[in-house]
Amino acid sequence: MARSPSGPLTWPAAPLHWQLGRLPLGEASCFLRRPCFTRNRFGWIRSMGDDVLVFAKPRDTDVANKQEFVSLRFAKLNRRRGSMLRRLYYRNGLSIVGLLWLGGSVLALQTPGGQNTLSPAEVTEGWLQLFDGQTLFGWQAVPEGAWQVAEGELRANPSQVAPPEQTPKPAQTSKAEQPPSANISTGEEPKLAQPTKAEQLGPSGSPAKLVSTSQWADFVLRMDFRTTPGSRASLLLRTGPEEAVPGKPSQEGYELVLASEDPSAWPVGSLKGRKKASSAALPPGWHTLEARLESESITVQVDGQEVLRSADPQPIRRGHLALQVQAGPAAFRNIKLRPLGLRSIFTGKDLTGWKEYPQTPTKCTVTPEGYLRLQGGRGQLESQGQYADFTLQLEVFVNGQGLNSGVFFRCIPGESMNGYECQIHNGFLDGDRSKPKDCGTGGIFRRQNARRVVADDFQWFTLTIHAHGAHIATWVNGYPVADWTDTRPADPNPRKGRRLEAGTLQFQGHDPTTDLMFRNIRIAELPAR
Secondary structure, three states, rough: OOOOOOOOOOOOOOOOOOOOOOOOOOOOOOOOOOOOOEEOEEEEEEOOOOEEEEEEEHHHHHHHOOHHHOOOOOOOOEEEOEEEEEEHHHOOOOEEOOOOOOEEEOOOOOOOHHOOOHHHHHHOOOOOOOOOOOOOOOOEEEEOOEEEEEOOOOOOHHHOOOOOOOOOOOOOOOOHHHHOOOOOOOOOOOOOOOOHHHHOHHHHHHHHEEEEEEOOEEEEEEEEEEEOOOOOEEEEEOOOOOOOOOHHHHOOEEEEEEEEEEEEEOOOEEEOOOEEOOOOOOOOOOOOEEEEOOOOEEEEEOOOOEEEEEOOOOOOOOOOEEEEEOOOOOOEEEEEEEEOOEEEEEEEOOOOOOEOOOOOEEEEEEEEOEEEEEEOOOOEEEEEEEEEEEEEEEEEEOOOOOOOOOEEEEOOOOOOOOOEEEEOOOOOOOOOOEEEOOOOOOOOOOOOOOOOOOOOOOOOEEEEEEOOEHHHHHHHOOOOEEEEEEEEEEEOOOOOOOOOEEEEEEEEEOOOEEEEEEEEEEEEEOOOO
């Protein structure tokens, strides 16, 4: 790990499940605090005071990921004022991992099998987790109860969604028929049950939908999916809101086929009703789909092979994402998205495009390394551009323990921080990152706390703010931390009510202790639908 903000970071700050996500440690039952050297079926564990190292032999499923770790050169965990520096060393087929120790306790891996995580390279590239592997955070199930999270997977089964006039009985399954848990290493993946006739038909023809709370314009979406013969499932891209009118393409968006009643007519990867994909029938098991949408262009890959390339002369510019299952069980995992079209709004050389307020105590400078630095306060640095609906990504370095700052947006131009505030504060209570000390980095200040403090002081982290209409969502190092809709009455000042109009960005100098740096500040405005 670099010892100064100007040097390269070996391991960006992230929650533990992300740091260890590509390693076979999900089933380790415990990690010992006292000095010891012990072994379980996952590898060797070494603990020395404040240092905890795990030596784990990778499973076959991790072989493809070895290259991601070859360049990381050192492994040791050192304690420093409640935060840890993390490094990883990979050599001769053995992984050595430093576990994050906070407040005297070791945090356990959060998702089974290392799924639903981002690699350090993906965080740097701007990828965002849309599914955390544990909850429906950032999604809305329609109808309620049609979706569940199990073993790190999103699962839908329309047979569980009863029409108003009937209540289906749960299927009886013997122990011998029950699929193995993904938390137990049996060498086999859990299997989805074959769809019954009721499942194939679906209740009253109503699909089970899972709709993203955020709307997106240009992006790359990647996810794993698994269906069974007889299933009917699709991914809706740039789709309309709940009240969308069926049969109107401008409302329905683009329907990407994942499983159909007639695979020969609409193979996997097809844009249903628009263009047929060139994919062959898929064998049972997990498959990876990637969809790239840029303006009128749509490109689809299945398991790394391009199966469709299309251009819409009258494109739908933006909309929600939605998983839709009309028949049979289906499962999804590793759902991630990378926004496209972001442009830099900071030169790294000077403050062109930004307005200083020299009458305030805040000092704004550009460092020799090309970082924007704010020191002292109270004051602000304001963008000359104004933005309404957008995706903003930037990297932040807090150069002090427990410092407070924020990124304001949709601000009233020329006024001091009269806008929505995305908080920057990496403190948390009782050694528990789910208890932010002061809203937490990524939280919408005074509106919704961050559900987890992901970042650490003295380490660069990536912050993403995504706003469309009254909805605001944030990610820290690609992990979703806030998802909030402003339902207050309209008001020109976001401190008092809902503001949908464009406004400026402002970086906050909070108080005399303020010392933060920013780099790679880039934004993409969302077009009208």
